[in-house]
Amino acid sequence: MTPTPRDQPSFSAVILAGGYATRFGDDDKAVADLAGKPMIRHVVERLSESVDTIVVNCRAEQQSPIESALEPLSGDSTVTREFAIDPIPDLGPVGGIKTGLEAVSNEYAAVVACDMPFCSPPLLEELAARAAGHDGAVVRLEDGWYQPTHAVYRAQPMAAACGAVLESDDKRIVRALEAIDCVVVEENDLETPVGSAFESIDTKEALLEAERRLTR
Numbered sequence: 001m002t003p004t005p006r007d008q009p010s011f012s013a014v015i016l017a018g019g020y021a022t023r024f025g026d027d028d029k030a031v032a033d034l035a036g037k038p039m040i041r042h043v044v045e046r047l048s049e050s051v052d053t054i055v056v057n058c059r060a061e062q063q064s065p066i067e068s069a070l071e072p073l074s075g076d077s078t079v080t081r082e083f084a085i086d087p088i089p090d091l092g093p094v095g096g097i098k099t100g101l102e103a104v105s106n107e108y109a110a111v112v113a114c115d116m117p118f119c120s121p122p123l124l125e126e127l128a129a130r131a132a133g134h135d136g137a138v139v140r141l142e143d144g145w146y147q148p149t150h151a152v153y154r155a156q157p158m159a160a161a162c163g164a165v166l167e168s169d170d171k172r173i174v175r176a177l178e179a180i181d182c183v184v185v186e187e188n189d190l191e192t193p194v195g196s197a198f199e200s201i202d203t204k205e206a207l208l209e210a211e212r213r214l215t216r
């Protein structure tokens with residue numbers, strides 16, 4: 001049965017902004033300019049439609065530039081922003097998800113990558129509704145790939161699963177998804193249009209292409 005909005009638990013958001021963005025070059029893609037605003041700001045502004053608490057996960061030296069990129073945020077003064085700094089950098093997205101979710105006080109949280117400027121609050125709301133009573137909801141695309149960095153999780157079990165994965169030999173995020181009660185939503189079963197929600201900006205070329213679309 002399709003979940004109704006009434007079933008949707010309130011949720012926080014974690015933005016993953018760590019890592020070294022090797023495909024992007026020397027710059028930090030989180031604060032790279034996209035159509036006149038830092039990329040992470042696109043993500044924060046979108047998520048502010050659906051959540052009242054945003055946890056930004058990054059390395060210690062990224063915090064100050066990201067804070068600058070997010071100030072002042074117009075019209076979202078009700079959104080609380082916190083930072084969750086990776087105790088060990090470069091553990092990959094699994095490490096970032098663990099650190100970010102451990103800082104969340106809500107039972108559920110959306111996890112979104114900082115390089116997904118077209119992330120979709122309505123889609124995350126659908127995933128939150130589908131996750132209700134479970135440990136998470138993640139989309140599987142037609143090509144079989146999961147979209148774990150535009151998903152909703154119950155914070156505590158997913159953080160623990162990520163911790164266990166980091167301790168194991170197989171550090172793939174799919175192992176954490178298998179360890180929790182995660183609802184897998186096939187792309188074709190989604191009620192919300194996906195649009196470009198899952199598009200990640202990994203290179204300078206992708207940034208220019210996204211800029212062209214945003215400014216035309």
Ligand SMILES: Nc1nc2c(ncn2[C@@H]2O[C@H](COP(=O)(O)OP(=O)(O)OP(=O)(O)O)[C@@H](O)[C@H]2O)c(=O)[nH]1
Binds near residue numbers: 202
């Ligand atoms: N906290 C944390 N986040 C990470 C780490 N690696 C990647 N991420 C985040 O996970 C998301 C997906 O990252 P990827 O594109 O797979 O990796 P990346 O490091 O950003 O880029 P590449 O080096 O080009 O693969 C992005 O939001 C990154 O900010 C990490 O080591 N720690």
